[in-house]
Amino acid sequence: MKHAVLIMAHKNKDQVIRLIKSLESESFDFYVHCDSDWDLSADDLADIKNCSNNVFLATKV
Numbered sequence: 001m002k003h004a005v006l007i008m009a010h011k012n013k014d015q016v017i018r019l020i021k022s023l024e025s026e027s028f029d030f031y032v033h034c035d036s037d038w039d040l041s042a043d044d045l046a047d048i049k050n051c052s053n054n055v056f057l058a059t060k061v
Helices: 013-023 042-049
Strands: 003-009 028-034 055-057
Touching: 003 013, 013 028, 013 042, 028 042, 042 055
Parallel strands: 003 028, 028 055
Antiparallel strands: none
16 A cells, blocks of 8 residues: 655755655655745755655645
């Protein structure tokens, strides 16, 4: 059974990555929403996206 995990993050990129890695499994898909007030560079977003194969970043449309 697949599970979806929604992470609403507003600070501490390293903690978000640790959380994803601690739960990492083929059974989990991670959807990460980064607060718009959080000053993240493109490299920071790439670090979150690439920490697991099942990470999807929520973006504004």
